[in-house]
Amino acid sequence: MTLLLTTVAVHAESAKAVAAAAPRMDPLHHFQVVNYIKISPFGLDLSISNSVIWMWISVAAVFFFFWYAFRRPELVPGRLQSVAEAGYLFIRGIVDENIGSGGKPYFPMVFTLFFFVLFCNWTGLIPGSFTATSQLIVTATLALGIFFLSIFLGFYKHGLKFLGFFVPSGLPVLLLPLMVPIEIISFLARPVSLSVRLFANMTAGHTVLGVLFFFAATLPWVGSWLPFGFSVVFTAVEIFIGFIQAYIFTILTCVYINDSLHLHH
């Protein structure tokens, strides 16, 4: 870009001045966390940032969506109630399918997780908003919570027999020194892959959107319609990806809980 601008300007000095004044592409700018209110009791940093505020907005949106859909529940559901019920049954289907017996106590957690992630993904698509799930630490917190929950459940249900999870059955003993570390590493990689998958999807999607928006805003009108049109299409793709990622996050959560509950390894 600077190269292009220098060809326009005759003198190097004026070229630098023009380049400094021209809008610069910064597709990562909207991931910047800004602390609005500093709160730090006992030396802990609990500041309210834009990420936290949009997290709250997502939480409020989830709650009001369901609360409004079921403010007067009817036996023959209206439109909104049908959608809410479909969402509820969708999660119940995931839990039943992936955890099966004994999955009922974890249903509220999985339900909350799905809609928390889904609405964080979707509210992030509102222009000017902030995507909480594009923050690595947010997804990592969720993933670590699930990880520790699965470890706790494993030891709580099976005691030390849970360690047998790392020993694949039906293998020759000679292979065990090779396989057990692999199993342990893959187990430890679970929270990493879970959190990075969601965070990277959101980040990449919004980065691409940022690039497209930059071109749509700065190109002359002859060229700007192309990135603009593509950004519209890509927003639709992002809505889909937001759903798919929330779905995957939920399914994997169920799978991990199931692995801890039922040792059929």
Place this chain on the structure above:
Amino acid sequence: MESLPASFIGMGLAAAGLAGSGIGLGFMFGKAIEAFARQPGAEAQLSKYVWIGAAFVEAIALYGLVLAFIIMGKG
């Protein structure tokens, strides 16, 4: 070699990992379409797994992208 140009090269190399994900996605959707052509009745059941798989494969590409961003920060 200066660290800044080197980090650019490293970012490019890390992002080259996206190629593998592209191959994977192509394989997966190709096979999925093959499967749908053979068994049109199973499309509803299979497409669920196709999208899950697509998300997994895509995630692999994004690990490369994250690596590129990490290198960008170190440069």
Place this chain on the structure above:
Amino acid sequence: MISSAYAATAGPAPSSGLPQFDSSVFASQMFWTVVSFLILMYLLRRYVMPAINDILDSRGKKISEDLQHAEKARHEAERLLAGYREQVERARQMTATTLEEARIEASAIRDHALEELTEELAKKRTAALEEIERARVNAMAEVREAAVEIAMLATEKLIAESVGRAKADEMVHAALGHLEQNKANLH
């Protein structure tokens, strides 16, 4: 593109590459993520899930009730059908009975008629036989009279012209032949 992005992020802000890797905001976001998640979970469990469970349960109950109603209605219909079948069967039996009775009555009438006819015929026959008998008796009386007359005639002739044995035989034969001839007319 990368260079401009790099230039922008490497500006005055103390960032290193992606803003997500800036560890200074980790603590607050971690805390608020946990808190938000737990608050959402509490709210959904407290206010939303009971409503959804209630409505789903009541719908399930309604459906099962409807099914029960349908089952009851089916039983009722089956009962009615059985009743109608029974009625039809009864009617058929009644028809059959009536038919049988009619048949028996008809055959009784026929038997009666036949009996009467037979009786009448027998009566007629008896009457005819009596008539015949009477006629025979009359005829026999006539024959006897005729025989007496013949005998008297013959006796007169015998008396008038003394007759030889051969002559007498011939005469008796003639008289008997006469009788034989008339015999056919007797019956």
